[in-house]
Amino acid sequence: xxxxxxxxxxxxxxxxxxxxxxxxxxxxxxxxxxxxxxxxxxxxxxxxxxxxxxxxxxxxxxxxxxxxxxxxxxxxxxxxxxxxxxxxxxxxxxxxxxxxxxxxxxxxxxxxxxxxxxxxxxxxxxxxxxxxxxxxxxxxxxxxxxxxxxxxxxxxxxxxxxxxxxxxxxxxxxxxxxxxxxxxxxxxxxxxxxxxxxxxxxxxxxxxxxxxxxxxxxxxxxxxxxxxxxxxxxxxxxx
Amino acid sequence: xxxxxxxxxxxxxxxxxxxxxxxxxxxxxxxxxxxxxxxxxxxxxxxxxxxxxxxxxxxxxxxxxxxxxxxxxxxxxxxxxxxxxxxxxxxxxxxxxxxxxxxxxxxxxxxxxxxxxxxxxxxxxxxxxxxxxxxxxxxxxxxxxxxxxxxxxxxxxxxxxxxxxxxxxxxxxxxxxxxxxxxxxxxxxxxxxxxxxxxxxxxxxxxxxxxxxxxxxxxxxxxxxxxxxxxxxxxxxxxxxxxxxxxxxxxxxxxxxxxxxxxxxxxxxxxxxxxxxxxxxxxxxxxxxxxxxxxxxxxxxxxxxxxxxxxxxxxxxxxxxxxxxxxxxxxxxxxxxxxxxxxxxxxxxxxxxxxxxxxxxxxxxxxxxxxxxxxxxxxxxxxxxxxxxxxxxxxxxxxxxxxxxxxxxxxxxxxxxxxxxxxxxxxxxxxxxxxxxxxxxxxxxxxxxxxxxxxxxxxxxxxxxxxxxxxxxxxxxxxxxxxxxxxxxxxxxxxxxxxxxxxxxxxxxxxxxxxxxxxxxxxxxxxxxxxxxxxxxxxxxxxxxxxxxxxxxxxxxxxxxxxxxxxxxxxxxxxxxxxxxxxxxxxxxxxxxxxxxxxxxxxxxxxxxxxxxxxxxxxxxxxxxxxxxxxxxxxxxxxxxx
Numbered sequence: 101x102x103x104x105x106x107x108x109x110x111x112x113x114x115x116x117x118x119x120x121x122x123x124x125x126x127x128x129x130x131x132x133x134x135x136x137x138x139x140x141x142x143x144x145x146x147x148x149x150x151x152x153x154x155x156x157x158x159x160x161x162x163x164x165x166x167x168x169x170x171x172x173x174x175x176x177x178x179x180x181x182x183x184x185x186x187x188x189x190x191x192x193x194x195x196x197x198x199x200x201x202x203x204x205x206x207x208x209x210x211x212x213x214x215x216x217x218x219x220x221x222x223x224x225x226x227x228x229x230x231x232x233x234x235x236x237x238x239x240x241x242x243x244x245x246x247x248x249x250x251x252x253x254x255x256x257x258x259x260x261x262x263x264x265x266x267x268x269x270x271x272x273x274x275x276x277x278x279x280x281x282x283x284x285x286x287x288x289x290x291x292x293x294x295x296x297x298x299x300x301x302x303x304x305x306x307x308x309x310x311x312x313x314x315x316x317x318x319x320x321x322x323x324x325x326x327x328x329x330x331x332x333x334x335x336x337x338x339x
Numbered sequence: 340x341x342x343x344x345x346x347x348x349x350x351x352x353x354x355x356x357x358x359x360x361x362x363x364x365x366x367x368x369x370x371x372x373x374x375x376x377x378x379x380x381x382x383x384x385x386x387x388x389x390x391x392x393x394x395x396x397x398x399x400x401x402x403x404x405x406x407x408x409x410x411x412x413x414x415x416x417x418x419x420x421x422x423x424x425x426x427x428x429x430x431x432x433x434x435x436x437x438x439x440x441x442x443x444x445x446x447x448x449x450x451x452x453x454x455x456x457x458x459x460x461x462x463x464x465x466x467x468x469x470x471x472x473x474x475x476x477x478x479x480x481x482x483x484x485x486x487x488x489x490x491x492x493x494x495x496x497x498x499x500x501x502x503x504x505x506x507x508x509x510x511x512x513x514x515x516x517x518x519x520x521x522x523x524x525x526x527x528x529x530x531x532x533x534x535x536x537x538x539x540x541x542x543x544x545x546x547x548x549x550x551x552x553x554x555x556x557x558x559x560x561x562x563x564x565x566x567x568x569x570x571x572x573x574x575x576x577x578x579x580x581x582x583x584x585x586x587x588x589x590x591x592x593x594x595x596x597x598x599x600x601x602x603x604x605x606x607x608x609x610x611x612x613x614x615x616x617x618x619x620x621x622x623x624x625x626x627x628x629x630x631x632x633x634x635x636x637x638x639x640x641x642x643x644x645x646x647x648x649x650x651x652x653x654x655x656x657x658x659x660x661x662x663x664x665x666x667x668x669x670x671x672x673x674x675x676x677x678x679x680x681x682x683x684x685x686x687x688x689x690x691x692x693x694x695x696x697x698x699x700x701x702x703x704x705x706x707x708x709x710x711x712x713x714x715x716x717x718x719x720x721x722x723x724x725x726x727x728x729x730x731x732x733x734x735x736x737x738x739x740x741x742x743x744x745x746x747x748x749x750x751x752x753x754x755x756x757x758x759x760x761x762x763x764x765x766x767x768x769x770x771x772x773x774x775x776x777x778x779x780x781x782x783x784x785x786x787x788x789x790x791x792x793x794x795x796x797x798x799x800x801x802x803x804x805x806x807x808x809x810x811x812x813x814x815x816x817x818x819x820x821x822x823x824x825x826x827x828x829x830x831x832x833x834x835x836x837x838x839x840x841x842x843x844x845x846x847x848x849x850x851x852x853x854x855x856x857x858x859x860x861x862x863x864x865x866x867x868x869x870x871x872x873x874x875x876x877x878x879x880x881x882x883x884x885x886x887x888x889x890x891x892x893x894x895x896x897x898x899x900x901x902x903x904x905x906x907x908x909x910x911x912x913x914x915x916x917x918x919x920x921x922x923x924x925x926x927x928x929x930x931x932x933x934x935x936x937x938x939x940x941x942x943x944x945x946x947x948x949x950x951x952x953x954x955x956x957x958x959x960x961x962x963x964x965x966x967x968x969x970x971x972x973x974x975x976x977x978x979x980x981x
Binding site: 169171172174289290292295304307312315 | 353378380381406452457
């Protein structure tokens with residue numbers, strides 16, 4: 101929290117930026133009973149400097165929007181972020197992002213409000229979403245004084261739920277024997293292939309997986325968002 | 340929404356790559372593709388989802404299949420379903436409805452989990468309006484589309500694409516080639532007509548009746564002026580009526596250039612009048628089509644006709660596979676391709692035998708060079724063994740008979756040698772004109788067929804089936820007709836012979852297991868493969884042959900036989916269309932298979948490994964095989980065992 105906030109009474113009780121406020125109000129009385137096609141989903145993926153939850157930083161956000169249960173190619177989000185500490189020896193090499201590219205990118209304080217605006221009113225979807233949410237919320241706390249209120253859906257848990265439904269509840273089933281990695285699931289369901297370790301391509305891959313699973317669920321009679329949450333136990337509102 | 344630069348304008352590379360790989364989008368430049376990709380949506384339809392319903396669904400966007408496959412079908416009032424098409428990766432759905440502004444004309448349902456790109460109707464229509472290649476591509480008939488889909492995968496793998504001018508021969512209608520109609524009345528003098536030709540820079544003029552411009556009565560060409568006027572010293576003031584060629588052959592304006600080309604090659608007439616709505620609207624010449632085609636089958640055809648040395652034919656015959664490859668790349672139907680191969684092979688044969696006759700002197704009696712088996716049926720693919728024979732007229736006396744026997748023995752020996760040099764391998768079963776048994780006068784040939792029909796010996800019939808597909812390759816065609824009439828008369832009356840033929844046909848097992856899996860060879864050289872010729876195509880050929888003989892149909896081509904059987908009500912519409920589709924599909928797969936073998940440097944064969952086919956191809960092939968059961972049940976009703 102900024103020092104300056106100490107002198108602003110509005111911020112004493114954790115008051116956050118107007119964008120986050122608006123977001124919070126939108127989801128305050130959120131209706132889970134609508135048909136799935138009524139919701140807007142943003143499928144996102146983040147790239148990080150590393151996996152240390154305390155130290156590491158966001159370096160890229162990629163996201164695609166799903167409206168009417170269709171991926172909308174005309175509204176995608178892809179930004180590089182300049183981290184505070186650029187260490188060229190770290191995981192950045194995996195993402196094929198060079199330190200020079202990062203040095204030229206916008207800082208978090210510029211990029212994040214754009215992203216919050218982009219996801220306004222949408223449900224967030226991601227593969228192993230809690231990890232992305234952790235870093236996103238840490239970032240919003242830093243530069244926007246609050247956390248995201250968007251409900252989230254984790255496609256990894258959806259996939260586990262789908263497998264449970266398909267194999268039957270009484271089936272001897274050990275989830276640890278099957279891989280739920282994004283690329284393994286893509287192969288298992290014969291989805292189109294994408295370039296791994298690029299935030300936008302990974303977001304697209306996740307979007308394809310999400311579309312696949314949600315429509316398979318819907319064919320099985322799960323037609324509202326609540327159905328999805330309950331039947332597959334695929335997500336929750338709290339991260 | 341706060342937008343910064345190109346953040347929201349990114350079109351993912353995978354979407355652009357998808358469009359770059361499919362026709363006709365592959366003709367567009369990157370900027371346009373990127374814009375198209377940007378405007379798309381992606382949707383997923385689980386297996387069994389209905390996308391379109393005939394007459395009901397308003398189509399709001401073009402569907403392009405990224406993953407999976409769909410089936411197209413129609414349903415009649417009784418709920419009876421008739422399958423029309425399978426479409427797989429790269430194929431489109433809904434184009435016709437959008438172009439015509441009508442609801443869906445087919446039911447579409449996914450047969451696999453399917454991802455589609457959805458291109459908004461407005462953008463698609465704009466492309467169709469602005470890019471002529473788009474309209475041509477999408478308005479092609481259904482059957483051609485199946486083929487181009489089947490070939491598109493191959494095209495991607497094996498063939499470097501030519502810039503925008505693919506498919507002209509199969510997409511351009513002759514009406515589009517026609518320029519201004521140039522004509523003169525038949526009373527016009529030769530000199531005036533020649534002056535007009537100079538003025539218009541044309542090599543030919545149509546000639547109309549004096550009072551009525553719509554009544555086209557003939558045509559004059561440069562050649563007429565040369566041959567009939569200048570060479571003969573005819574008075575230039577004579578009316579053109581004296582020298583014109585009449586009547587004029589016409590083609591309908593909507594005829595595809597490919598079919599016009601076939602017509603020109605068959606008739607050797609190179610100027611055709613083009614008719615639209617009952618009126619002549621212009622003329623098309625072989626030159627016009629050659630310009631369209633660049634390096635063409637027509638070019639080879641002309642080279643063959645002009646060849647003066649038998650040795651020269653060796654080289655030309657070797658060019659046929661190249662031409663065929665070109666046709667496959669252009670997405671021609673299998674039926675068209677085999678027809679083109681037959682025409683080119685026939686011309687090689689004709690030229691060869693004419694030159695050989697010049698060398699050896701006129702034969703003592705008229706003869707006909709018979710083609711058997713797949714050549715007889717006009718169903719050759721890349722490499723076909725020679726299956727031929729000589730049929731000559733009966734002699735008036737012993738002396739002539741001996742002369743004929745000596746002449747044709749020597750003639751056959753030379754002809755077969757030349758054919759081998761042209762690249763047609765010898766027949767392993769020795770069914771060739773060099774075998775004395777198959778170089779005989781008409782009366783002997785009639786005896787052969789009488790014996791096969793009257794006292795059928797199943798083992799002998801098995802070896803003789805290919806003889807029943809004979810046709811005239813060159814020479815006195817009436818001899819072959821005479822023999823065909825004899826056979827038809829004999830066979831129709833002999834049910835016991837047809838019974839054997841039918842039962843033999845049914846002895847070929849359908850290559851599908853009880854669970855509809857492919858039955859492949861378990862071991863040996865062709866382990867895990869199936870022989871698409873023996874197991875897949877032959878049942879159709881045999882079926883068509885039996886019923887053609889039973890009903891006195893003289894056609895030898897399998898598709899033509901099936902059509903004739905349908906027209907004479909021997910098989911119903913449904914069976915005819917499924918059998919035709921199934922047969923063409925397998926021919927295509929065979930051609931594609933052989934082409935890839937040739938390009939890979941191995942000798943073409945008929946052994947296909949089903950595991951190497953795409954899911955959609957597998958299913959289409961299985962469907963084709965199931966038609967065999969229906970053919971057998973028809974035969975079984977006519978020729979029951981008991």
